[in-house]
Amino acid sequence: MIKHISKRKIRFFQQELLKWYETNGRKFYWRKRRLTNYQYIIAEVLLQRTKAETVAKFYPNFIIEFPNWKSLADADVKRIKEYLKPVGLYTQRSIRLKNLAIEMIKRKGRLPRKREELESIPFIGQYIANAIELVIFNEPSPLVDVNMARVLERFFGERQLADIRYDPYLQELSYVIVEHENAKDMNWAVLDFAAIICKPKPLCLICPLATKCLFYESIV
Numbered sequence: 001m002i003k004h005i006s007k008r009k010i011r012f013f014q015q016e017l018l019k020w021y022e023t024n025g026r027k028f029y030w031r032k033r034r035l036t037n038y039q040y041i042i043a044e045v046l047l048q049r050t051k052a053e054t055v056a057k058f059y060p061n062f063i064i065e066f067p068n069w070k071s072l073a074d075a076d077v078k079r080i081k082e083y084l085k086p087v088g089l090y091t092q093r094s095i096r097l098k099n100l101a102i103e104m105i106k107r108k109g110r111l112p113r114k115r116e117e118l119e120s121i122p123f124i125g126q127y128i129a130n131a132i133e134l135v136i137f138n139e140p141s142p143l144v145d146v147n148m149a150r151v152l153e154r155f156f157g158e159r160q161l162a163d164i165r166y167d168p169y170l171q172e173l174s175y176v177i178v179e180h181e182n183a184k185d186m187n188w189a190v191l192d193f194a195a196i197i198c199k200p201k202p203l204c205l206i207c208p209l210a211t212k213c214l215f216y217e218s219i220v
């Protein structure tokens with residue numbers, strides 16, 4: 001699917017982004033190296049469809065109030081809701097988070113390595129499964145969401161299917177991009193770049209990728 005994209009172009013994308021990330025990357029609590037699996041998973045669940053800056057404001061208090069799966073499983077949904085108010089769909093998310101916690105207690109906090117099993121856990125879809133592989137199992141999986149998709153599509157070319165999860169081109173491309181010795185930084189670099197430079201209204205004039213970007217080529 002991505003045979004038409006040269007290795008050179010992929011390397012350029014990776015190198016320029018990592019260089020940019022070194023000085024411009026955002027620092028978030030959940031990017032620290034030594035969090036518990038619980039803390040990593042909660043962060044990724046909350047980050048889905050919510051701005052990282054919004055999550056950053058309430059995440060530390062959430063973790064103090066609910067420090068592990070047990071405290072979340074035992075908590076009243078109303079109490080969880082109070083903490084999740086800053087994010088969208090907080091009623092639905094509170095119920096689902098509690099269910100996830102109950103399931104994780106049943107599993108004694110262990111996460112299956114097999115992809116199918118991982119995705120069979122309630123609330124763990126493709127994105128969260130990728131995040132678990134990346135931050136917990138240290139595998140090069142992409143945090144591909146609308147933001148990563150926007151950067152990749154502008155720079156390399158558009159996807160074919162509306163749903164990111166099933167688009168073979170975007171899926172393959174995102175895996176190739178994060179196939180790097182530092183897959184976490186590579187992922188975070190793309191996400192930060194999407195939030196700061198390649199925003200919905202992109203800042204192409206100050207973009208280090210502009211010389212090889214398809215979207216930029218089409219507008220100049």
Ligand code: SF4
Nearest residue numbers: 198202204207210213
């Ligand atoms: S040149 Fe513009 S569209 Fe292309 S990657 Fe940079 S900011 Fe995004």
